[in-house]
Amino acid sequence: MNINTSNNHDNGEQDQKGVSKKRYMPLLLINYTCLFLGSVSSSLLSKYYFNHKGSNKWVSTWVQSAGFPFLLLPVFLPYYLFQCTQRKPFTRFTPRILSLSIFIGLMLGLNNLLFSWGNSYLPVSTSALLLSSQLVFNLILSAIMVKQKITFTNLNCVILLTLSSILLALGSNHDKPQDLTPTKYMIGFVATIGAGLLFALYLPIMEMIYKKVYCYAMMIEMQLVMELSATILASVGMVWDGGFTEMRKESKEVFDKGEGVYWVTMITNVVTWQLCFMGTAGTVFLTCSLTGGICMTALLGLNVLGGVLVYREDFGGVKIVSTVMCGWGFCSYVYGMYVNNHMMKLLDDHKQNINPSIEMAQPQPQPQPHSDLHLDLGFEQIN
Numbered sequence: 473m474n475i476n477t478s479n480n481h482d483n484g485e486q487d488q489k490g491v492s493k494k495r496y497m498p499l500l501l502i503n504y505t506c507l508f509l510g511s512v513s514s515s516l517l518s519k520y521y522f523n524h525k526g527s528n529k530w531v532s533t534w535v536q537s538a539g540f541p542f543l544l545l546p547v548f549l550p551y552y553l554f555q556c557t558q559r560k561p562f563t564r565f566t567p568r569i570l571s572l573s574i575f576i577g578l579m580l581g582l583n584n585l586l587f588s589w590g591n592s593y594l595p596v597s598t599s600a601l602l603l604s605s606q607l608v609f610n611l612i613l614s615a616i617m618v619k620q621k622i623t624f625t626n627l628n629c630v631i632l633l634t635l636s637s638i639l640l641a642l643g644s645n646h647d648k649p650q651d652l653t654p655t656k657y658m659i660g661f662v663a664t665i666g667a668g669l670l671f672a673l674y675l676p677i678m679e680m681i682y683k684k685v686y687c688y689a690m691m692i693e694m695q696l697v698m699e700l701s702a703t704i705l706a707s708v709g710m711v712w713d714g715g716f717t718e719m720r721k722e723s724k725e726v727f728d729k730g731e732g733v734y735w736v737t738m739i740t741n742v743v744t745w746q747l748c749f750m751g752t753a754g755t756v757f758l759t760c761s762l763t764g765g766i767c768m769t770a771l772l773g774l775n776v777l778g779g780v781l782v783y784r785e786d787f788g789g790v791k792i793v794s795t796v797m798c799g800w801g802f803c804s805y806v807y808g809m810y811v812n813n814h815m816m817k818l819l820d821d822h823k824q825n826i827n828p829s830i831e832m833a834q835p836q837p838q839p840q841p842h843s844d845l846h847l848d849l850g851f852e853q854i855n
C-alpha cells in the first residue's frame with residue numbers, strides 16, 4: 473500500500489529509488505506486523521485486566537505509553553552496537569521538531585486517558601459504536617489537512633468499516649455492566665467521542681509533520697519523545713489520583729488472579745501498547761494517515777474475534793456479519809491500493825519506454841522532503 477509511490481515516481485534518482493524500494497516493503501511489513509500484534513494483544517490484555525477486577529483508568533492510561541524506554545533500542549542500537557547506520561541518533565532533531573513531538577505526545581496522552589476512561593465505563597458495544605466515528609472524522613480531516621483524495625476505494629472501506637462497528641454495537645447490546653449510572657454513561661460517552669476526535673486529528677497531524685522528517689530513524693526518535701511526554705502526563709495523573717498506590721493495592725488485594733499474574737499482565741501490556749503505537753506511527757510514515765486509521769479501526773473489529781477465541785465470548789449472527797464486513801472493507805482497501813500502485817508502475821514504465829528523450833529533457837521535480845529520503849533507515853548522504 474505505497475501511497476507515497478507518486479512521490480517516489482516524481483524523483484528522477486533511479487539509484488536511490490532502487491535502494492529505497494528494496495527497504496520499503498520489508499519495513500512496511502514489519503510495521504503492519506507490530507500494529508497487528510500490538511493492537512490485538514494489548515486489547516486482549518486490557519480486557520484481561522478489567523475482567524479480573526482491575527478498574528483504574530489512570531493505570532490503564534499509563535500502561536499505554538510507559539513502555540517508551542523500549543524505543544531506545546531501535547534508536548541507539550543500529551548506530552552504537554550494530555554500526556549499520558552512519559547517522560548519529562537525534563541528528564537534525566531541531567527545537568521545532570522537539571516541541572512538535574512534545575505537543576503531539578501530550579495530545580496522545582490525553583487521547584489515551586479519554587480512551588481508557590470511556591472503556592472503563594461503557595460496554596464494549598457502545599464504545600465500538602462511538603469509536604467507529606473516528607474513521608469518518610479521519611477521512612474528512614485527512615482530506616482537509618493533507619489533501620487526501622477521496623476515492624471509491626477509501627470511501628467504500630470507510631463505509632464498510634463504520635457499518636461493521638455499528639452492527640457490532642447492535643449485536644452486543646446486552647453487554648451492559650450493572651453498575652452503569654447515567655452520570656458514568658455520560659462521562660464515558662463524551663470521553664469516547666473525544667478520544668475518537670483526537671485520534672482522527674492526531675493521524676493527519678502526524679502525516680503533516682512526517683513530511684518534514686527525512687528518515688525512518690528520525691520518526692522513531694519523534695515517537696520516543698511523544699511517548700515520553702504522554703507518560704509524563706499520565707504519571708502526573710497517577711500521582712494526583714494516587715494511581716501508583718492503587719496499583720500496588722490492586723495487585724495485592726483486588727486482582728483476582730494474584731500478584732504475580734497482575735505484574736506480568738501489566739508488563740506485557742506495556743510492551744504490546746508500544747508495538748501498537750510504533751506500528752501505527754510507522755504505517756502513517758510509510759503510507760498515509762488514512763491507512764493508519766483504517767488499520768486501527770479494522771483491528772478494533774478484529775479484536776472482537778480475539779475476545780471470542782480467547783475469552784469464549786458469544787459469537788452470534790450479527791457479530792459474524794460485522795466481522796465479515798470488517799474483513800471485506802479492509803481487504804478491498806488493500807486490493808484497491810495494490811491495483812493503484814500496479815497501474816502507476818505500468819504507467820511509469822510505459823512513459824520511460826516510449827520516449828526516454830522527453831523524460832531526459834523535462835526538468836526533474838525537486839525531491840519532496842517526504843519522498844525517497846524518508847524511506848532511508850538513517851543513512852545520511854555525505855557529499
Ligand SMILES: Nc1nc2[nH]cnc2c(=O)[nH]1
Pocket residue numbers: 583584587603606667668669670671768769772
Ligand atoms: N481514540 C483511539 N485511541 C486508541 N488507542 C488505541 N487504539 C485507539 C483507537 O482506535 N482510538
